[in-house]
Amino acid sequence: MKILVPIKRVVDYNVKVRPLSDNSNVDLNNVKMAVNPFCEIALEEAVRLKEAGKASEVIAVSVGKSESQEQLRTALALGADRAILIETDSLLEPLAIAKVLQKLVDDEKPDLIILGKQAIDGDNNQTGQMLGALLDYPQATNASEIELEDSSVKVTREIDGGLQTLELTIPAIITTDLRLNEPRYASLPNIMKAKKKELNVIPANDMGVDINSRTELLSVELPPSREAGVMVENIDELVDKLKNEAKVIQ
Amino acid sequence: MSILVIAEHDNVSLKGSTLNTVTAANSLSGDVTVLIAGTNVDAVVSEAQSLDGVAKILKCDSETYANSIAEDLSSLILSNCDGYTHILAPATTFGKNLMPRIAAKLDSQQVSDIISVESDDTFKRPIYAGSCIATVKSNDSVKVITVRSTAFDPVNKGNSGIEVLDISDQGSSGICKFVGEELAQSDRPELTAANIIISGGRGMQSGDNFHLLDSIADKLGAAVGASRAAVDAGFVPNDYQVGQTGKIVAPDLYIAVGISGAIQHLAGMKDSKVIVAINKDEDAPIFQVSDYGLVADLFSALPELDSAL
Numbered sequence: 275m276k277i278l279v280p281i282k283r284v285v286d287y288n289v290k291v292r293p294l295s296d297n298s299n300v301d302l303n304n305v306k307m308a309v310n311p312f313c314e315i316a317l318e319e320a321v322r323l324k325e326a327g328k329a330s331e332v333i334a335v336s337v338g339k340s341e342s343q344e345q346l347r348t349a350l351a352l353g354a355d356r357a358i359l360i361e362t363d364s365l366l367e368p369l370a371i372a373k374v375l376q377k378l379v380d381d382e383k384p385d386l387i388i389l390g391k392q393a394i395d396g397d398n399n400q401t402g403q404m405l406g407a408l409l410d411y412p413q414a415t416n417a418s419e420i421e422l423e424d425s426s427v428k429v430t431r432e433i434d435g436g437l438q439t440l441e442l443t444i445p446a447i448i449t450t451d452l453r454l455n456e457p458r459y460a461s462l463p464n465i466m467k468a469k470k471k472e473l474n475v476i477p478a479n480d481m482g483v484d485i486n487s488r489t490e491l492l493s494v495e496l497p498p499s500r501e502a503g504v505m506v507e508n509i510d511e512l513v514d515k516l517k518n519e520a521k522v523i524q
Numbered sequence: 525m526s527i528l529v530i531a532e533h534d535n536v537s538l539k540g541s542t543l544n545t546v547t548a549a550n551s552l553s554g555d556v557t558v559l560i561a562g563t564n565v566d567a568v569v570s571e572a573q574s575l576d577g578v579a580k581i582l583k584c585d586s587e588t589y590a591n592s593i594a595e596d597l598s599s600l601i602l603s604n605c606d607g608y609t610h611i612l613a614p615a616t617t618f619g620k621n622l623m624p625r626i627a628a629k630l631d632s633q634q635v636s637d638i639i640s641v642e643s644d645d646t647f648k649r650p651i652y653a654g655s656c657i658a659t660v661k662s663n664d665s666v667k668v669i670t671v672r673s674t675a676f677d678p679v680n681k682g683n684s685g686i687e688v689l690d691i692s693d694q695g696s697s698g699i700c701k702f703v704g705e706e707l708a709q710s711d712r713p714e715l716t717a718a719n720i721i722i723s724g725g726r727g728m729q730s731g732d733n734f735h736l737l738d739s740i741a742d743k744l745g746a747a748v749g750a751s752r753a754a755v756d757a758g759f760v761p762n763d764y765q766v767g768q769t770g771k772i773v774a775p776d777l778y779i780a781v782g783i784s785g786a787i788q789h790l791a792g793m794k795d796s797k798v799i800v801a802i803n804k805d806e807d808a809p810i811f812q813v814s815d816y817g818l819v820a821d822l823f824s825a826l827p828e829l830d831s832a833l
Contacts, residue, residue, distance in 0.1 A: 291652045369633045398636045403624035412700035433617045436707035443699045488633035492659040503815035509828040520798045522777040
């Protein structure tokens with residue numbers, strides 16, 4: 275069984291981004307970049323399935339700038355067998371990424387595609403579902419547990435109010451929630467070994483799909499700011515202020 | 525212009541998030557139609573018939589849609605969405621799961637989690653965990669949109685007898701089977717609908733200590749939430765989680781107990797009207813957004829708060 279894991283290079287989750295001074299976009303100059311945390315979880319799950327003898331090959335793929343090779347090397351150090359970069363200088367929208375991935379799926383024919391449920395930059399939560407629709411594959415989003423059988427996969431998903439379990443026919447698409455697993459760290463020997471693994475670069479323009487933007491980013495602004503309020507000395511003062519000043523409790 | 529809203533419901537009543545989504549739909553120009561698919565949905569349909577601003581209801585009563593399986597529901601919607609310029613659903617796990625499948629089939633780039641409607645093609649939405657607000661113009665002929673429910677008021681129910689049109693079952697794709705579900709039982713209000721929320725973080729130290737929040741929550745009629753740290757540590761189930769990757773809430777009063785205030789948590793609660801922080805670390809970032817802050821050990825402060833109420 276072959277597993278494809280799309281991963282995205284994003285701003286490190288600890289960085290607080292700000293708009294550029296002309297409000298045309300977010301300021302990403304000299305900002306620390308990393309693998310999107312949900313993608314790390316997706317990769318970890320694929321590697322675990324391989325280690326359990328249920329998968330034969332794990333392929334990491336990224337769609338983006340040449341620098342995304344760094345994140346693909348990280349993926350290789352974490353256990354992916356080979357990597358593919360679909361290179362483009364423009365920032366693709368989820369629909370374009372899904373179309374590019376659809377092409378790749380046609381070539382690679384993976385049995386399972388595991389993605390993060392959302393990237394922490396765009397916060398779209400769309401790519402996995404869009405890819406599912408384009409391929410007519412079943413999907414299980416927000417997965418917190420995966421049980422792989424020969425021709426099907428049982429997935430427990432996190433939904434509002436609790437958990438839901440679905441059974442999908444393979445080939446299938448899964449997107450990961452945070453609680454699926456705890457991703458490992460790459461060891462130094464594995465980082466060295468990753469340098470020798472295969473990493474193919476394909477220009478996105480060669481994929482023959484329309485990757486033009488459908489939306490225009492008109493502006494990026496800071497949200498209305500919240501001022502720090504007052505510090506209270508004790509619980510009695512707090513309760514008094516909530517009752518008589520803020521009037522939010524009776 | 526013609527707008528279709530996909531209703532989220534539990535086959536018994538409309539989810540609150542649907543009422544907020546209809547308000548967002550009403551701020552677009554055009555007639556609003558609400559699509560309700562599920563099993564034994566008569567009660568849901570008659571509730572929807574009272575929603576202000578709604579012109580028509582499309583109804584499909586079938587076992588196929590009992591559990592809102594995205595593969596099946598999207599094919600029903602796709603075969604009934606001709607002529608609509610906007611398709612909206614709440615940005616809950618229901619809408620997030622379903623809508624991108626519809627958008628991809630319509631070759632439309634979805635606009636997720638909108639917090640305001642600027643015009644029929646321009647919307648505001650938070651990006652980077654709410655650190656920035658993007659204004660986005662969609663150039664697709666059909667706009668597929670999910671709506672952040674805390675950013676819109678629920679629609680009024682003053683209407684009556686809105687026309688209902690039956691639409692036909694499209695059958696199941698058969699590639700995705702519902703196996704079962706496990707819903708958390710609680711007498712308290714739902715997190716996203718609560719006027720008051722009290723949340724615990726890593727500082728709670730264990731799941732047992734969450735009972736310190738329970739009786740305060742009961743006295744205030746509040747819902748109990750948690751930070752991702754508390755959920756990841758296994759203190760409480762994951763549907764308690766407030767944050768970028770959990771639930772987005774905006775209650776009148778949010779009480780954060782033993783929560784440091786990481787970006788990912790703030791993204792889920794910083795639009796609350798009044799924020800209270802109780803933390804023993806006076807440098808905790810949560811104090812930079814709280815209206816009232818108390819530096820105290822929560823294990824003494826919570827029992828005091830309980831008895832003061």
